[in-house]
Amino acid sequence: MSLTDISLTEPSLFDTVKKQFLYKLKGRLGLFLAMMGVQIMGLLFSLSGASSHGMGDNFLYVSVNEFSSDLIIWFTFFWIFVVAVLITTKDYQNIDFTFVANRLSSHLSNVGFLITAAVIGGVTAMLSGTLLRIVIYFIRGRYMLSENFITAPEVVLTGIAVTILYLLLISALGYFCGVLVQLSKVFIVILPALYIGTVDFLARELPVIVKVYNFIIGENSLALLAVKVLITTALIYACSCVLANRLEVR
Amino acid sequence: MELNSVEGKPIYVQIAEWLEEEILRGHIKEHEKIYSQYQLAEMFNINPATAAKGINILADQGILYKKRGLGMFLSPEAKEKIRDKRKNHTLKRLVEEVVVEARLLGVSEAELLSMIRDAGKVFDEHEGIEGG
């Protein structure tokens, strides 16, 4: 009985996306190792302290060192942006089309992968922050102004949520940039130029981002932020899918 | 038997001739099922459609007959049919070629006959075919 006599397989999109997603998780573990490496690097760089100053007179000298786990988070942002761009490149695409795929299933499984990466990145980045505090405590001496040494659980969770949201946004942007580059190499020049050109604009917006990030804003804003980010992210991914739908592969 | 893809004869003709030899040597009996196209394909490392073409040549000449759903079987008068055909065509042509070559080399008929006898002796020693 020939193989064509047996009725042809008709796979559903959902099935294919699921299979591709699992395949990608298995095959891209290395990227998560890189994430850990990047976060450890961030942690090590943070040990030297964000700022320090000292003052004193003849009898007493006080030196103050400030530490921040922001660096770890920025490194994680950078990591996910690179990953998002990377997975739009030819070699990664070819992996999809070596087996069963169409462009939509390839994008949807990539989105699933990036969402997973954002969640994992957000959790580990915040936990690295906690780790940083512990390391500093042991390395830099016990004399710490420590009202808030043990961060309240709600703060940690909020921090994780916010980080995840920003990672989602950044990964969507990275994916979009990657897709643009695949469409036309000219974007390799245009996009960085655009970024540098608007750095002014970003500098003005930065205080807002910093404020949100410092958890001064309460829960309400978190919900609003989540809605804003999720909608924007979905829109960006939708654009990427549409733009890349006619790309030729392999 | 090695198939010769390089030589002039198409593969399916070589298959048909090999089957004829098997029949002449008595390896296949009357009304016995002959090799299927898939078996021949596997034996000679060829596409089954090519093997089928060879089988069909013999079927067209009445040497084989088809039993629906079961395959190809050897016709009762197959051996005689093959003998006649090959004597009057293949052997005749080979003989003509031998004669042409002998004339070209100036080999006499007597010499040619003795060469034939010698070749016959060598063959009988090594193989020997049943049936006269």
Add this chain to the structure above:
Amino acid sequence: MDVISCQELTKTFGRVRALNNITFTIGQNRITGLIGPNGAGKTTLLKIIAGFLRASSGEVRVFSEDPFNNLKVAANMIFIDDQMRFPTSLTLSEILASAAAFYENWDMELARRLFDYFSLDPEQYHHKLSKGMKSTFNMIIGLAARCPLTIFDEPTTGMDAGVRKDYYRALLRDYLQKPRTIIISSHLLNEIEDILEDIFLLSGGEKRLQTPVSDLKEFAVALRGRREVIDKLTAGQEIYYQKSVGKDHSYVVIRRDAAEGLLKKAGRDGLEVFPVKADDLCVYLTSRKRGGIDSVFDRY
């Protein structure tokens, strides 16, 4: 059912026309050889059939549907070439397990046995394999996937002769067990000639010929004899190949039916008739100049 059907298919890359107005069909469960010189457009044609590239104009139908962006076609088709890519962090056995999840008809037993036969190490990584081993591994995936449409694009690059023989033998035996539609593209016809049913000759982006292999051999015939005789005989005929032999003899290849007619009328006149090897014939039918490379060196 025709598994593949193309109508006036054209593909251009910028200003280059890779495929020009190609029309053909490929029927079920046959092994077709796609033969042609390098640059003929074989890979382009196969990738359009596979749905990787888009046709510039014309129609392509695989399993009666447009193959571009088509999950149904993708799930029932596998494309084997040396550009197959796998995640670098997966071992060969992990890749096999992943493949099994994607293909309904996957035969793990066959894959394992071929693995052992070719001495592949299941714990090895794909990017660490030699070129020949990669091709072998890709072939194993191609066969074990048991897809109704299986496409091989120059699959034996880097393989030594012994492995190539085994490869084609494995292909034939698996095809005999589980017939499917197979297309093999190669520029080495003599290696695969015996296992092909049909041959599709492509050259300069155009379809030159599509015919059963057994008919190809009978398509043309070679004549050799004195040059004047040949020239007179073949005046006005389409000549596929011609070269001079010795001082005043000539060797020419023309259609068999034409030759038979001409010889009947004019008689043999010392001409010898030869068969033409299939791969030589393909070269003649797709070559640039009538005299082949010798025409560069001949001075007559």
